[in-house]
Amino acid sequence: MGTVAALIFAILLSLADLDAKRLEPWFELSKPEGATAKDSVLLCYPFDFLAFVPFTAAKRGHWSVFHIGTATVLVFWFITPLQSSLIATVQQQMVIPGNFITTRVLNVLSNPGPETNSFTNTAYSISWLNSTPPLFSTKMEAVLPFQPVSDTLGSSMDTEKWTANTTAYYADLSCNEAERRTERIPNRFGKSEPDQVSYFYDRETNCTFKHDGFPTFLNSGKNETWKPYYGIFVGYHPGSYSNYYLKTSTCDAGPNPQMFLIIFARKWDINDTATVNAVYCKVKYKASAAQVVVDARTKLASNVTYLGSPREMDYSEFNATIFETMVSGGGPESAVYNGGPFGVAPMHSAKARNVTAVMANTDWDVESNVLGFMFAIDSDIRKYLDANFVASTIGKAYKLLFTTYAATQLMVPQAKSIDGRILYTTETVVVEETFTRILEGLLGAVLLLLISFLISSTRRRTGLIYDPASLAGTMALVANGPDLLEKFGSLDGTSTINELHQAVADESLRYKLQSKGGRYQLSILPGSPNPTQSNSRTQMPLKNEQERNVELGAAAGSIFIIFLAVLLIFLIYIFHYGNSNNGLPSFDNVFVSQLLFSYIPTALGMFLEPFWVLLTRFICVLQPLETLRRGHALASESLTLKFESKPPSLTIFAALKSKHFFLAILAVTALSTNALAIAFGALFNPTSVPATSSLPVMNRYQPSFRALPYSFNFINAESGYQPQPGQSSYLLESQIPPNHFAVGRDDHYYALYANYTLNTSLPEWTTPSHFFLPINIAANQIFNSSDLAQAETLGLNASLVCEPLEVPISLGLNDYLNTTNVRLNVEANAYENAGPGCVFSTNFIVRQVQAESSEDVGVPLAMEAYPNLLSISNTTQENDICGSLVPAIFSKTKAVDRYKPKDKFDLSSFKYKSIVCRPNLTVNRYQITFDSSRQIVNAEVKNTSADEKALLFAGNITEGQFLRSIRQMFQPDLPWEESFKQDNWLYFSKLALPTEWIDLMIQKVSNSTSQFDPATPIEDVDMTFIGQQLSEAYSQVFAIILGLYHERMFTTNTDTLQQLEGTRIASVTRVQMSPSMFALAAGLLGWYLLLAIHFYLFRVSRFFQRLPTSLASEIQLFHKSAALDDVRGTELLTSGQRDTHLKTLKRTYGYGRFLDREGTLRVGIEREPLLDHMSDKEVRNQGLGRIGLTIQYWTQWVAKLIR
Template sequence: MKRTASGDINCSPWKPFALRAPILACAVLISWALIIVLQLLLAKSQRDSGIIFAANTSELPLSCSFLYLYFPTVIAVVYSLFWSWIDLETKRLEPYYQLSKSEGAFGKDSLMLHYPFDFIPFVPIRAMRNRHWPVFWASTVMVMITWGLVPIQAGIFATSTVTKSSEVPMLVPTGPLSLDQQKEIVTTQYMQSVFGITWLNETLPPYMSRLLTLAPFKTQSQPAYGYQETWSAKTTSYGLDLFCQEGKRKMINETEYYTSSNGCRFPTNLGLTGNNTIGGNAVLEVKEFSTFYVGYWNYIGEADYYLSDGSCPVEANHTFYAAFTRNKRLASDPPEQLTTIFCEPKYYSQEVEAMVTVPLQHPVKANPIGPKSPISPAIYNTSVLESRMNSAGEEALVRGDMPSRTWPSQIERISSMNLSQSIGGADLPFMAAFMIGASDHSLEEYLDPQILGRAYESAYRLIFARAMVDVLNTSWATTAGTIGTREYKTGAVILVPAFTYVVEGLLGVVSVFAIALLYLSFTRPRQLRSDPGTITAVMSLVADDTSLLSDFGHFDCCTIEDINTAIGKRKYCLEYDGKQSLIRQLDDTTPNGTATKSATSISPTRGISKPVRPIEFSLPAIVPFITFQVCLAVTLALLYQRSQPYGLALPSKNRIVRQTLQNYIPTAIATIIEPIWIVVNRLLCMLQPLEELRNGKATAKKSIALDYSSLPPQLVIWKAIRSCHFILAAVCAMALLANVLAIAFSGLFNENEVEVSYSTSLHQHFSDKFVSINGSVGPQNIFYANLDSDNAAYQGGKGMDQFYISVSNTTTGTDLPPWTDQKFMYVPFEVGEVTTSTEYLVATTRAFGAELDCTEVAFSADNSSTGTIWTDPRLKLATGTAYFSITVKDGNGNSTTCFRAGQDIWNAFGTGVQTANGDEDPCPKDPTALEAVLSVQALPNATQQQQSLCAQTALVGWARNPGPDSCTNNSTKPFDQTNSMFMACRPKILTGLAKVRVDNEGHIQDTTFAEDAALTPPSKELQNFFTNDPKNLIEQAHNYLFQLNGGVMGLAWHTDTFPTDFFNFEIKHAINSSRFLDPSLPLPSFRDASGSFSKVYSRLFAIWLGANQEKLLLPETRNSTLPGSRIDKEIRIFVSIPMFIISEVIIAIYILVSIFVYLRRPGKYLARLPTSIGSIIALFAPSSAVRDLRGTAHMSNQKRAQYLDQLDQRYGYGTRAPPKKIGSAPSIDEEQFKGDVAGTGRETTAKVAPSIMVVKAAFPVDEDDGKGFQSATIA
């Protein structure tokens, strides 16, 4: 048998483009390229901790997020389309490769193969059973890509928080402030900061820890800060070590002392003696424990005790003495044993490799790289610092924002402790109280001398470290360069190794199978000379073999099973005779010709009971498919609805499990739909030529020569649209949309941290009612108040905490007291059980606050309000005395005179007028300013009501003296509207219900009052919240807010723009301007002043309430619960709105197209589906149409199409009647047809079977009437 020939126009063996070497080689190279790219990206991800970085990856622009969210799926989908083309051609051409074998192939292994129409997952199994390895390899690749690579790649990329590190140039200041600069610049702000750090949890300043301070350093450039960023560089640390020893009792010159080894001593009969008995009243009360401290220096002259009086040698001038004791319970008890220590600090500097956090610059570590060196006296005078510790104040005032020269009092902080507030009638030493706050031990533990020494070491380190912050805080005017390290955490897109390796493995297998296909593309026999993708191509292959046509002519009404039974054991081959390729039937080699007998045993007139259509178009198939899509759409809608607003709970904490559920499974579901549409598409492509033939007048181009089978289903759409086959085009579009759906599903779910609200029951330990309050008790009568139950907020101390808290909040952002905001204090509540993820609680509770009603006071001789000042600059210790008298009215309009007299002016901080450089000039020539915040009192013979009215009134004012005569000798100068603006202010209590959101510690995050809430209830209603008269709350608050000390009342002339009282300090920061304080600017207007002062008053009043709420509110005795909610921060799964919309739209289109395809499905007019070469041959074998294709097997598809166009025949598919006899042979040209012919109503005679035939006119062919048919053919 001659297989080749030369000179023919189609002599070269034909193979589809998809199975040619360049395409298969490209498939191999693409697979390898993807593996290389993935491995490089994985290596980069593991080396650099990611491939895309951003502070918040969820906020990446689409141009970046597209690259890892959707682009990989796009590549996978395109890769899948590419392989679906190869897979289709492999399946389609396998029968012809089998027929091309030299020995031919059985009919069941060639003519009856129908791989393109099988469901994709089943093809590899069937191909393996048939040992059709190319189909096995290609179909296995498609299964791996469809249900492996496409969904699994969706889990390759994930977001995470990673750490990045790089070397960067750093700048380090060349030196700290000089001692002279320190005197001019460093203010008492550092001790206010120490107080805040110790007692208020204030944030530490940059480059400072509780142990040491670092010389600052920073990067030369200022990049955007990353999450948890740190800087590392070589710098200098400053700290101290404290060396302590127990005091030893020793008699010296008949006096007993506690002594140390360095020659220091302190008498045992001074300070703490161990012989105090628990008891007493007010601040003089002796509690269970007492403590004591004595420093060496007393430069300032305000220390009660000091060791520089000869108690220590000069060489031990840094030594201090401290004691701690438990006091006696009964006077008759023997004295308690004191714990006494002598300690000496050693201040040092040391070169370190330091790391600080960014942007706060807090030290994380400081690894020493050099020895400790004593701090040079030229850098910092530690003796002055120790003198300040012993005196709790500064030796000279350096003017600045802080309106106080003294260090913050800590008595209020220890007033609730079982620790005595005074020693021998004097205040507890500052360092003794500070030691308690700087360490974390119970009072009883301080009886251990080692713990007591470590506690003082903590206190000393904190004060010194904070003092050095101001010394080292330069302007970066002169710097030196060094190399440091920048390390930060940032959001990153990473590759998950497990998913990456799986995808690489799949690609590797795909490339191996592609190599196998490439090898077979060279070695397999190929006898085809043109594409057999059309009916005409198949006709041409068998048209010249009348014997074969005769055999297949008996099968026109047979089922697939019948035909397979008939020809399955017969052998056929595709041979090339030198001119054309033809399908031939080989001689029967089976015993006794059983294959031939089986073929001829099928009756040519055997009818069937029912014609068929593809089962995919049946109701039992379409209903589950549509139901699945409806359920999918509903499920997505429910997931979206459930994800609002808090998202869906994480199914697992394991990343791989979450990636599988969020990425792999949704993508796999989307890829399940695609093969279904592909099968439907292949079936329509197969039936579309027959649908055209049923019209009875189809041209060859639109019917038997129509090629839909040689293209992947997704690419048939354009040809279908051009041919006006819109149902087919719609199904093609659905196959394409399946790829879009896969992309949408791959990005459908994403994770984000969100606040989730849970309903819960809350409890309140305090009621919304105040205890009985004695309004006259407060820090003004510190030594005389009886600390009984009516004292409410006051339990000792100087009453300055509300100012310290406010300053810390204003300057460093320290939280206000729990349950306090800028205007109100809220009754606390709490939840019974707080989870680790609980961030906030929300409930409605009662709020209390106050606001001022202010009236401008006009001082003049013509009315009842006067303000005067008597001055004498020559007497520096008493340079002026002020007198104020004002008339105020109560709620009933009754007038009351309140006054303030005998208050010194100018020497509130020392002597003279405060100037910008800190000097005190008795008579400066520049303009000066003065602020006054004063409490007033009633006249001696006033009634109780009048006394209460004055106690609730504050006199506030601002004055200007333009100069140059700031003062004149022995003169009385009146305040009037030309040089001052004063106002009288009286508060009113506010209360109402508010919805409050707080964190775990009770700090207010958000509040909402009802729009119609009345915050100033009537007196009777207000009384429900108080045990006694509400005015007592105001009076006690004013004992704290308007005190007789310089830090509160002001009354100090100054030439600078710094405040002299805490109220104006707050106003300056609130309005972010010093215009109220600037001597060169006009006086503030009453409107501005009253508004600003009222806001500050409301804030300080709320802080005072919040700081003392446990003392002011009655305990809650009712066992009731408060409805509220617990808000937890959780990582939740959210449905992407764009992807959700795209998915729902695609699924909706699926449902509509599914219904449309079902309603317009092909009719039942086929005895079997023409899914194989054998079933197609049986369609035309007995017809006249096959004659037109005789002798055309040598033609190319293009030549054959031209030939058919020249014939200009019309083809149809219909019922064929038996031919009339002309002589002894049937006349094909005179075939008659059943049905209307050209719409004439004339029916054909004898009913046999529909067939394809050449026709002269159109004839419609109805679907089966239920009676079956006898034969079917193409003519």
């Protein structure tokens, strides 16, 4: 709008500018002393180039012209372009207030539920697997989630941040070193030297804890390798699996105690004195008003600032007992445990193997599970003998546990209004200071110039009665001046500029507009030399007077046409370049950017206007004479036309009215240069766009498996078998097969569960269904956090293809227990209708479905089983293939009377459906897009015919081994070994709750528990649907396993010189070209080019030596014409009255050769009939006109030939 306003002001200013320049000769002629020719009748300011006028006017002392001319130059070439450059578009962070609400509140949990303990899984995933904290929260505090009431911006949230005043909850720990007293007693096994019993005393709470001393042996009667370290976490409340707790008669810490004890000790050998570090910690759970900043897209907190003083939460707000009991005991109480995946806290042994290897108490992973979260922070066991280090580390670990507990288990939906702000990065409009200061100065200068112009103009007087705005008006003012006309006696339309100056430019001649004898005439003042004297002196032409008008010459025409062509080609080129390269380069400096992309283009557009205005003004002069040249022209078509009195851009309607269409076209063209300036000013727009560039990358790994993950077998220290939940255990690393590596049994499910429940990020290079072979960016490349990269790599996906399976059922005998069991014989082919036979006998003893009480008899029960198949041949290779299959049995029955004979079980009451699912591994080449955190943004499959799968199993790992490993990790929580022998591994439940990870995954994927509900009839269980959910769950587990363990599964690529071509996608500021503005600018330039060619080839007429751009050059055309008789005496008439007078004469006029009254042959304006009119060849056969005539001749010849 600023540019448009400036252009409108420039057009209005051009009106005053034209009148000032056009009437300046008459102002000079109206002076009492008259004026010389160079200051009056030879002036041609309207036809001078715009930029030169102020200098010429200042030199001559024509201050009105100087003031208005300078103001016009400043407005056209400085103020208007500066106005377009004043406002710049930049990327800037904005802050707007918004109405926010918290979406959840902290709820008081009275009793734990089946999934309450899952917060430890989430904390494990955050600690060990690099998962992100709960949304809106950090590792240190839980934050009430919030969101805007409405989408205030209505735009993408990619660059938004939300800031709101919400509530943060955190655990505040204060720890102090415990006082220790010891006494010696015999070892409880009686097989070692006496050890020390320690008493740990806390002076603040008067709490004493007795500990039996450093453990010497692990297994009864069996010596083990000496392990020098010992660690234990002793909570206040007794947990389900804790052997020690503080809540005793020696530790009465008062109501609502919130404290625990951590002990670390080292003893190099059995005879060494133990080094003990014991720390008591007290916990306060606090709430504080906080200002929280989160990313609007990811909902991850980037900053938390506490506001005011925090307050401690009491038991009415937070039941600390539930939380502390679970933390202390490693899991929920047995009363809320339903056999699902949340029965115990996650085991850290696989991740903390270096710690377990030196820990004397192998049961720390269950009994003191909190220690695992400390080891995730720092696993250097030596540091834990420092009390300050222990205090600091437990503070971080405990805060994380509380944060995940509060965020995942305590928050329930409820809205509450809060204050907030939205911070977003957007393209904002800024005012460039340098241009502003310049513009202010120029506007001030223009204001002073216009005031000076008004003052100088109002103080001057003109002798004009009416504006002589046409040829007829000028003729009327000189018709009664014989002395003046005599000065032009030797001149006509063929006279040169030198001859004109010899005739009228004598410095002693004074011209004046005056009233004489009732006549109002332009005349020569008395006392001026006579014509003879005047003509005897040779006068040089003035500098602004030229023999020929340069602007109409061949050189100027050629330059102008070439300039327009080059400008159009350059515009098309940079538009094509911008489209091909995602825009033009930008500059960080706003001043430089605005100068190049706003000021210069607008100034260029404004530069074209004066030239087109000048050409239009020439046509305004030529058009009446061109009409006269063709002969028999009425005065209204020629002599009385007033084109010269209006700015060329505003002669459109007058030209159309007179049917001078080419002049109208030129006027429209001159006016359209303002649209070109606007188009150029709005053509370039700096915008943040994704820019692509070459990025050298390489495959981090070869597409070949070298090892597979293997879940640790946890061995009970007492039984020697796989432990039941809560039993102490240690790691039997000797069972790890070749080409395998140990992993946490459920780690992949912990990460997947955190992703489901908290929307945390998946592992690197992973999507919910695919894993992609990692790409390394070349070390010498800078890759910013906001960049994206594209590269080609392998993508792996595995799914399940399921079909119905018939499973026979029968009653049998369990030899191990000597009791009746129900046998389900699973038999299937490894491949569809082919491959080795796979079998498994899935049994359960009848007492598994017996009611616990008489009230439960007949209660519906549900059971889901996914047995692991073996091959009939029992060979390793075929066992691997069969072990990769996933059978699924969904059954419904009712609880039976426990007193009913076991061998009388009614098989018809056991309803079931079954399917078998076979894995389908696909390997394709993909074009992936990933971010700086190696998260996959997009993946597109590439059509290749190469067998990519064969590469994966070129080493020691077979496809069967690989898929069997995935199958085992798909169901990591298969019951312990003794359960199979006793036929009690199947779990019958009267609740629609998951019993293992596969059940939980199906429920999460389908968002439904109906298939697991015991009350759902078996007929309504859709096994096709179950197969689809199993397949989706399998794909997710497959992808996340490879995402977590790919560094050890794939062969490392050692060829660092083998680089591939990738693509960087970075958000950069590039200058975009507006398609609409480009179309407008290119269209106008194309039109200008065509019009300029037509103008110079076909419309430039030279039927006199120079254009009549001054009063003197006009007079020389008609001073001997009889037409003066027709206008004589009309000088006091208005233009309309004179036009009416000439119409009444009904005479016509022409321009050409005629005989004057003395019989002299002249060329000029004359009343018809003339001797001869000038032909097209005469007036155009020079310069570029020759080319036009040649084209015209051959065009006519071809047309004639065709006819």
